[in-house]
């Protein structure tokens with residue numbers, strides 16, 4: 001089949017490369033000429049394990065193309081995917097659909113023959129109806145169907161998530177469109193990934209409901225962690241104890257400094273706005289948003305507590321700045337709350353992240369180092385904010401020799417308290433009372 005993918009951000013680029021790897025012919029289109037130039041040269045603008053090789057192979061084998069202008073690809077496409085950004089609108093938290101609607105206008109002028117127009121971007125319920133209205137207005141003669149096909153991939157595990165999904169949700173009542181979508185995803189039959197056909201609005205809501213539920217699950221265990229600290233219990237054992245119940249499940253029960261990233265914060269907020277506008281507020285998600293924001297702010301206080309309030313003039317080493325490991329994404333990362341607050345308290349902060357290069361612009365006043373041991377050097381406290389693998393097996397004796405005070409504040413619980421304490425460290429984790 002022939003696919004046109006509008007937008008080469010995370011979702012567009014990964015989906016485009018994976019569809020090409022399924023054997024389809026895919027053109028990824030983006031207005032950003034320098035990005036397309038780089039992609040044509042095989043340079044990948046984001047850090048995503050495995051993506052570079054996947055793009056390279058599919059370009060070489062003649063199934064994956066990049067272009068700044070989509071007319072030709074859209075004209076011949078069986079399916080055109082809209083995978084442009086939907087950032088939070090400034091001021092009110094609603095999803096900003098400017099790019100989605102602009103893409104729809106453009107596609108409308110280019111389609112030829114029956115074309116399935118698919119939204120992969122995360123869009124509020126009813127956006128598909130609006131896209132359909134735009135297409136009908138611009139092309140009253142057009143033969144098309146508008147489908148919602150949300151993406152559930154995680155940064156850092158995106159290729160595996162795309163190729164081995166728990167499910168694929170396809171929102172359309174149009175039978176021709178259902179057939180095209182089933183054909184596009186046919187390679188997944190091998191893994192027995194279920195294709196779930198629903199109405200379009202239902203599909204749009206499934207995406208938000210999934211992210212909101214996961215954000216709520218994390219927030220639940222984070223509050224449980226606070227309770228564990230007060231009551232003298234261990235949150236990791238609580239997570240295991242409840243997670244083994246299949247009805248609950250063990251995933252997304254790792255307590256930490258609060259969720260971040262380009263999806264959970266934006267999507268929970270957008271869902272809250274949609275629900276309250278519809279007169280059907282979802283208070284659990286409203287509370288999740290508030291609790292998570294407060295948690296990120298409270299983390300600097302936790303570090304200060306571990307330092308017995310002695311932060312002013314002290315040197316604090318930070319390991320990990322991105323919102324999670326295996327990504328270079330800094331969006332809504334907990335570090336963006338924690339680090340400025342520590343600086344505000346008078347600390348000198350030195351930090352290292354393997355991929356979070358953007359942090360250099362986002363966190364003024366930080367002394368950026370080239371590795372974890374450089375960060376430990378002379379520090380009065382070492383704070384683990386992001387659980388990159390390379391921080392899990394540090395040479396602790398070396399770290400201890402380098403630090404001025406051997407204190408580790410582990411906001412991701414990657415070390416075992418007894419073990420690290422036996423090496424002469426003072427240790428503070430999350431929810432281990």
Ligand code: UGA
Pocket residue numbers: 122151152153154155156211214218251252253254255256257258259260261262263264267323324
């Ligand atoms: C999330 C969803 O997991 C994907 O299914 C979805 O497709 C994606 O959003 C999206 O809407 O595009 P992502 O933002 O890449 O994916 O990252 P996650 O792995 O979900 O992590 C989000 C945040 O939650 C991170 O800050 C992470 O550290 C935190 N988290 C996650 C925890 O604190 N504890 C956990 O147990 C899991």
